[in-house]
Amino acid sequence: MGYAVVTGASSGLGRSLSVELARRKIPLVLVARNAAALSALASDLARCYKIQAIPVPLDLSDPAAVPQLTRKLAELDKPVDILVSNAGSCERSPFLASKRSAPSLRLMVNSATELARAVLPGMADRKRGRVLFVGSLMSAAGTGPGVAQYAASKAYLATFARSLAKEMEPHGVGVTLTSPGAIRSGFFDSMDGDALCNRIPFYPMSPEAVADRSVRAMVAGLTEVMPGWQNRALAAGTPF
Template sequence: MGTALVTGASAGLGRAFAVELASRGHDLVLVARDHTRLEELAEELQTTYAVSTETLSADLADRDQAEQVADRLRDASRPVDLLINNAGFGLRGSFTKGDLADEERALDVMVRAVLVLSHAAAGAMRARGRGGILNVSSVAGFAVMGSYSAIKSWVTVFTEALSVELAGTGVQATAVCPGFVHTEFHDRARMNMSALPDALWLDVDQVVTGALRDLDAGRTVSVPSATYKAVTAGIRLAPRALVRGISSSLAQRRRTAGRPSA
């Protein structure tokens, strides 16, 4: 089944991708900042699925550490057949009132690292004539939800461009664009999501299996669930002024829901 490298593998979607791939017989290279969690996951996957695991503790906002992961992807003696660029985090609050360092870190982790690791993987995979790159984007990239939307819009369009360039090489690039997923993502960002309807929540396994199925099918953009397929289709057809207005209203509702009661 080959080897898959998963970034942000210690929790959330990254962990779910690692478990699913191990269950299918893939060996794993697990990348995240949390060394303890990585080692625990590696041991669990080895014990449960009898696969080989390797851990790389790396902060992808650090250029030297990101380059170490890129070097692993370039290593022809230990080929990686599937790259899953999953590492990321939510941005909470106002761009103009927030900490610029947080915004820069978001760009380093969710834009620059995706660029660097995709370049390393695509070059090595193209030379072998096979492989896959799965970039975790978001439905937010079609909407207007602060700089996070801009970041995820870049991930989706970048993946589309990469897919075009890799056509006919045996290497597939896919962007998965989930909506709201039951993981630690929003809790870590200290986002109050209590006002969100149950119908808009996705199970993590639904996202993972759908993304891998679409990657195997050669689809460039994967949107899990009929609900979010309809949402993204509507956003793409709507005038941008309308999209901005709806996004502003939703952001106001979320801010109101997050205020403490008197």
């Protein structure tokens, strides 16, 4: 088995996705901005699951980061067989009040696209591989007032993942989109106030539950999964 690359791995859903892969004895390349948290996670996973876990501290919103990561992956002793594109960021701000493109555009559009471009040719040549894109229930809702750029980034990821799934199927490579709703991960803690969905009793899912369902769908080769019956009900009821 080759390596699994997990972006945004140091906390929240990314950490839980890394644990799910480690439980399956898959060697890991862990990517995130927080070098200390990333190193601690890699050490814990290597010790607990007896696997190789390589921390690569990078800010993937930096245009130079993907080329750096690509060079690092080329130096590995085994190929990349799994890519988990999870890294994301969100800024709550009305679009008219924003003075620049949100980091989420560079992170979830540019970097996610270029990293897929870096690893998919090798997977296609070997006729094996899996890619998991972490989207959002927001794509099904169709709108994201106050987080317009984040919502647009997730809509791009959803369309990109579904399209790639069709393209890569003849090459034996599975591409899966997971579209979770609210997760108890602290992702929105840096924003002004908490998201309303996180305050609905019993609605937010644990990152462990979302990771379990997402990784199982990816391993099974499913094109799409929406963890949680509550999210599927909301998506079915949207007018968009």
